[in-house]
Amino acid sequence: xxxxxxxxxxxxxxxxxxxxxxSFSLAAGEILAMIGPNGAGKSTSxxxxxxxxxxxxxRVLLAGQDITGLPPRAVCRLGVxxxxxxxxxxxxxxxxxxxxxxxIAHAGRTRDMLARSSALYRDEALxxxxxxxxxxxxxRPMGALAYGDVKRVELAIALSGAPRLLLMDEPxxxxxxxERAALMRLVAGIARRSAIGVLFTEHDMDAVFAHAxxxxxxxxxxxxxAGTPEDVRANPEVxxxxxxxxxxxxxxxxxxxxxx
Amino acid sequence: MSVEFSFLLVQALSGLAxxxxxxxxxxxxxxxxxxxxxxxxxxxxxxxxxAYVAVTIVxxxxxxxxxxxxxxxxxxxxxxxxxxxxxxxxxxxxRRIYKVPELxxxxxxxxxxxxxxxxxxxxxxxxxxxxxxxxxxxxxVMILDQRFPAYELFLIAAGPVVLGLLWLLMHKTRxxxxxxxxxxxxxxxxxxxxxxxLLFTGTLFLGAFLAGLGGALQIPRVxxxxxxxxxxxxxxxxxxxxxxxxxxGGAFLAALxxxxxxxxxVLIFPKITLVLVFLLMALVLVVKxxxxxxxxxxxxxxxxxxxxxxxxxxxxxxxxxxxxLAVLAAASVPIFGDTYTIKVATEVLIFALAAFxxxxxxxxxxxxxxxxxxxxxxxxxxxxxxxxxxxMPMEPALIAAPLAGGFFAxxxxxxxxxxxxxxxxxxxxxxxxxxxxxxxxxxxxxxGDNGIVGVWPSAWAASRSAYHYIVLVAAMAGxxxxxxxxxxxxxxxxxxxxxxxxxxxxxxxxxxxxRWLGFTIAGAAAGxxxxxxxxxxxxxxxxxxxxxxxVDFLAMILLGGMQTVMxxxxxxxxxxxxxxxxxxxxxxWRFLLGASIIALVxxxxxxxxxxxxxxxxxxxxxxP
Numbered sequence: 095x096x097x098x099x100x101x102x103x104x105x106x107x108x109x110x111x112x113x114x115x116x117s118f119s120l121a122a123g124e125i126l127a128m129i130g131p132n133g134a135g136k137s138t139s140x141x142x143x144x145x146x147x148x149x150x151x152x153r154v155l156l157a158g159q160d161i162t163g164l165p166p167r168a169v170c171r172l173g174v175x176x177x178x179x180x181x182x183x184x185x186x187x188x189x190x191x192x193x194x195x196x197x198i199a200h201a202g203r204t205r206d207m208l209a210r211s212s213a214l215y216r217d218e219a220l221x222x223x224x225x226x227x228x229x230x231x232x233x234r235p236m237g238a239l240a241y242g243d244v245k246r247v248e249l250a251i252a253l254s255g256a257p258r259l260l261l262m263d264e265p266x267x268x269x270x271x272x273e274r275a276a277l278m279r280l281v282a283g284i285a286r287r288s289a290i291g292v293l294f295t296e297h298d299m300d301a302v303f304a305h306a307x308x309x310x311x312x313x314x315x316x317x318x319x320a321g322t323p324e325d326v327r328a329n330p331e332v333x334x335x336x337x338x339x340x341x342x343x344x345x346x347x348x349x350x351x352x353x354x
Numbered sequence: 355m356s357v358e359f360s361f362l363l364v365q366a367l368s369g370l371a372x373x374x375x376x377x378x379x380x381x382x383x384x385x386x387x388x389x390x391x392x393x394x395x396x397x398x399x400x401x402x403x404x405a406y407v408a409v410t411i412v413x414x415x416x417x418x419x420x421x422x423x424x425x426x427x428x429x430x431x432x433x434x435x436x437x438x439x440x441x442x443x444x445x446x447x448x449r450r451i452y453k454v455p456e457l458x459x460x461x462x463x464x465x466x467x468x469x470x471x472x473x474x475x476x477x478x479x480x481x482x483x484x485x486x487x488x489x490x491x492x493x494x495v496m497i498l499d500q501r502f503p504a505y506e507l508f509l510i511a512a513g514p515v516v517l518g519l520l521w522l523l524m525h526k527t528r529x530x531x532x533x534x535x536x537x538x539x540x541x542x543x544x545x546x547x548x549x550x551x552l553l554f555t556g557t558l559f560l561g562a563f564l565a566g567l568g569g570a571l572q573i574p575r576v577x578x579x580x581x582x583x584x585x586x587x588x589x590x591x592x593x594x595x596x597x598x599x600x601x602x603g604g605a606f607l608a609a610l611x612x613x614x615x616x617x618x619x620v621l622i623f624p625k626i627t628l629v630l631v632f633l634l635m636a637l638v639l640v641v642k643x644x645x646x647x648x649x650x651x652x653x654x655x656x657x658x659x660x661x662x663x664x665x666x667x668x669x670x671x672x673x674x675x676x677x678x679l680a681v682l683a684a685a686s687v688p689i690f691g692d693t694y695t696i697k698v699a700t701e702v703l704i705f706a707l708a709a710f711x712x713x714x715x716x717x718x719x720x721x722x723x724x725x726x727x728x729x730x731x732x733x734x735x736x737x738x739x740x741x742x743x744x745x746m747p748m749e750p751a752l753i754a755a756p757l758a759g760g761f762f763a764x765x766x767x768x769x770x771x772x773x774x775x776x777x778x779x780x781x782x783x784x785x786x787x788x789x790x791x792x793x794x795x796x797x798x799x800x801x802g803d804n805g806i807v808g809v810w811p812s813a814w815a816a817s818r819s820a821y822h823y824i825v826l827v828a829a830m831a832g833x834x835x836x837x838x839x840x841x842x843x844x845x846x847x848x849x850x851x852x853x854x855x856x857x858x859x860x861x862x863x864x865x866x867x868x869r870w871l872g873f874t875i876a877g878a879a880a881g882x883x884x885x886x887x888x889x890x891x892x893x894x895x896x897x898x899x900x901x902x903x904x905v906d907f908l909a910m911i912l913l914g915g916m917q918t919v920m921x922x923x924x925x926x927x928x929x930x931x932x933x934x935x936x937x938x939x940x941x942x943w944r945f946l947l948g949a950s951i952i953a954l955v956x957x958x959x960x961x962x963x964x965x966x967x968x969x970x971x972x973x974x975x976x977x978p
Binding site: 146165167204205 | 663850
C-alpha cells in the first residue's frame with residue numbers, strides 16, 4: 095500500500111525556486127533517501143511533508159488523507175515521527191523523562207494538571223529506550239549525553255508515537271563514522287520489522303547506498319533522477335552533477351559492506 | 355472647509371515633529387540592541403540626563419550671547435556628555451553581561467535606571483526645570499490660517515537629517531560598516547579579528563549620544579523632570595519593536611506612524627492615545643512578529659541548557675521539616691509580633707504568591723514577562739472597585755480578583771504567546787502599560803493617580819491577625835496548587851516547549867495553546883495576590899500595575915533563584931524584608947535597590963535557591 099504520496103510540490107522563497115514539481119511516493123516499510131548538493135531543496139521538500147513549511151502548490155497525502163499545510167503537531171498525530179538536522183530534545187529533562195514527555199503527548203494528556211508526570215509511562219519509556227540501546231543511560235540528564243547518543247534518544251522519541259512514517263533530516267549529521275553506520279542499521283532494522291516508511295535526507299553516501307530501497311536526487315529544487323540505488327548510481331546525469339567518480343566508488347564499497 | 359484642512363495640516367505637522375523626536379531617541383536604542391543584543395532600559399535615563407544637562411549648560415551659554423549657534427552648541431555638548439556616560443556604562447556594566455540571559459540584562463539596565471533616578475534627584479532636586487527657548491526659533495509661522503511654532507518645524511527637519519547622517523555613517527565609514535556587520539552577525543565580526551570591545555564601546559557612545567540629543571532638543575518644549583525616563587522608554591521600546599529591533603529605517607517608519615496616530619488619535623480618543631499606540635504595536639506584531647523591517651533572530655537550534663527550572667525534585671524530609679517550620683513561623687507571627695510585623699509578614703506572603711506565579715511563567719515556561727504586575731494590579735482593582743463602587747463584601751470580591759487577573763492574562767496573553775524572546779518581553783511590558791494607563795487616566799472610575807481608599811475586609815476579617823490567617827491560607831493554597839501543576843504533565847509540557855518548541859510540536863504538543871493556558875493561570879494567581887494586597891492595604895492605586903512593581907517581582911525570583919521551584923518564596927521574603935528595613939533608613943533606597951539588582955546579576959546570578967542547591971549537591975555528594 096502506498097503510505098505517502100507527494101504530488102507536484104512547489105515552493106519559492108522570494109524568487110528563489112526551492113522546490114519545483116516535486117513528486118514521489120513511499121510504501122509502508124520502504125526506505126527512501128533524498129540526496130542532492132547543498133541548497134538543492136532537500137530540507138524544503140522535507141519540511142513541506144512534515145508540516146514545518148506550507149507549499150505554494152501541490153499536495154501531500156498520508157495513507158490517502160490530504161495533510162497539505164497541516165501544522166507539525168497535527169501531522170504528528172496522524173502517525174508521523176521525525177528527527178531534526180540538529181537533534182531536538184528536552185535538555186532540562188532526563189533521558190527517560192524525554193520519552194515520558196513524548197508518551198504523555200501522544201496520549202493527549204499534556205493538559206493534565208493533577209497527575210505527577212514523573213510517574214507516568216515509565217516502563218513504556220524504558221522499553222523504547224531499550225529499542226535504541228539507551229536504556230542504560232535512562233536516568234542521565236539529557237544535556238550530559240554525547241551527541242551520538244542524543245541522536246539515538248531522538249530516534250526513540252520519534253518512534254514513541256508508533257508512527258507509520260518516519261522523517262529523518264540528516265540522521266547521521268555530526269556523528270562519528272562508526273556511530274553513523276550503527277544508527278542507520280538500527281533505523282533500517284526497526285523500519286523493516288515494524289513496516290514503518292522512512293524518508294530521509296543525507297549527505298553521507300555510505301548511509302544512503304547501504305540502506306535506501308530507492309533514492310531521489312534533487313538539484314536546484316527539481317528531482318533529476320529517482321530509482322533503486324543501482325539505477326541512480328548508473329545515471330550519468332547524477333554522476334556528473336552530484337556523485338562524481340570518487341563518490342561512486344565509495345557508494346559501491348558501502349553497498350558491498352552492508353550486504354556482505 | 356479650508357479651516358478644517360489647515361487644522362488637519364497643523365495636526366499632521368505636530369505629529370511629524372513628535373515623530374522626529376521619537377525617532378532620534380529610538381534610533382539610538384535600536385542601534386545598541388542591534389549590535390549588543392541588549393535591550394537597554396537605561397536609554398530613557400540617557401534621554402532624561404540629556405535634558406537635565408542641557409537645561410544646565412544651555413542657559414549658561416546663552417548668558418554669553420543669545421545666539422542660535424550657542425544654543426545648538428549647548429545641545430550638542432549635552433549629547434556628548436551623555437555619550438560619555440554611555441561609554442562608562444558599557445565599560446563598567448554591559449561588558450560583563452553580554453553573555454548572560456536577556457532577562458538578567460534587562461534587570462541590570464533597569465538597576466541603572468533606578469540609580470540614575472536617585473542621582474538626578476540628588477543633583478537637580480525634585481522640581482521640574484524649564485529650559486530656555488531657542489533663539490531665532492521662538493516665533494510662530496503662519497501655515498494657511500494657523501500659527502505653528504518655528505521650533506516644531508525645525509524638529510520636523512531634525513529627524514530626517516539624523517536619519518541621513520546615520521545612513522552616511524553606516525555606509526561610508528569603517529565604523530558604520532562594522533556596526534552593520536555586527537548587527538547581522540556579531541560572532542562573525544569577532545572571528546574576523548575586529549576589536550569588539552572598541553566597537554561595542556563606540557556603539558554605546560553613539561546610542562547614548564542620540565538619546566541625549568533627543569533629550570536636549572526637548573528643552574524648549576518640556577521641562578526637565580525626574581519622570582521623563584520611564585515615559586519615554588516605553589514609547590521608544592514601542593517604536594523599536596514596531597520597526598523591528600535593530601532596524602534604523604524601521605524605527606523611522608514606526609516613529610512616523612506613531613506620531614500621526616498620536617496627533618490624530620488625540621482628536622478622537624483624547625484620553626487613550628497611549629492605548630492606541632500599544633494596540634498598533636500588538637496588531638503589527640501579530641501580523642509581522644519581527645516588526646515592520648526586522649529580521650527573525652537566528653534560531654540556530656537550541657543546544658544550550660535553558661535558564662530556568664530543570665528537573666524539579668520532590669521535597670526531601672529535611673525540606674518538608676523546613677517548610678513546616680516556615681508555615682509555623684508565618685502562622686505564629688500574629689501571636690508574637692506587633693502590628694507592624696504582622697503587616698510585613700502578610701505582605702511577604704502576598705508577594706510570595708505573586709513571585710511564585712511569575713516564576714511559573716519565567717522559570718518553568720521560559721516566558722519572560724516584564725509586566726506581571728499588571729495582573730496583580732488588575733486583581734487588586736477588581737476587588738477594590740467591587741467593594742467600594744458596588745458595595746460588595748470582601749468574600750466575593752476576593753473571588754473576583756483571580757478571575758479578573760486570569761481574564762486579562764488570557765486577553766493579553768492571546769497576543770503575547772505568539773511571540774518569542776525579547777519581542778515577547780516587550781509586548782508584556784506594552785500591555786502592562788496599557789492597563790496602567792487606563793487605571794491612571796480613567797479618573798471617574800479608578801480615581802486616577804490617587805486611586806481609591808476604603809477597600810476594607812469584612813468585619814470578621816478586619817483585625818490584622820485575622821486577615822493574616824486568610825492571606826496565609828490563600829497564598830499557601832495558591833503556591834501549592836501552582837507547584838503541583840509544575841510537577842504535573844501540564845507543567846512538564848511547558849518546560850518541554852521552553853526547551854525546544856520544535857520538538858514539542860513534533861510530538862504533538864500545541865505549544866501556543868499551552869503557553870496561553872500557562873499565561874492565564876499565572877495571571878489568575880497574580881490576580882489573587884493583588885486582591886489580597888488591596889484588602890491588606892485598604893486602598894488601590896496605579897503603582898500596583900507599574901513597571902517598578904513588575905521589576906520588584908523579577909528581582910524576587912532572581913534573588914530566590916529562578917531555576918528552583920520554591921526559590922521565589924524565599925526571594926520574596928528576603929526582598930520584601932530587606933526593602934522594608936532599609937527603605938525608611940535612607941533617602942536613596944532606589945539607588946541602593948538598583949545597585950543591589952546589578953550586584954545580584956553580576957555576582958550571584960543563581961540566587962539564594964541556587965546557592966542552596968549547590969550546598970545540597972555538595973553535602974549529598976551527588977552529581978551537581
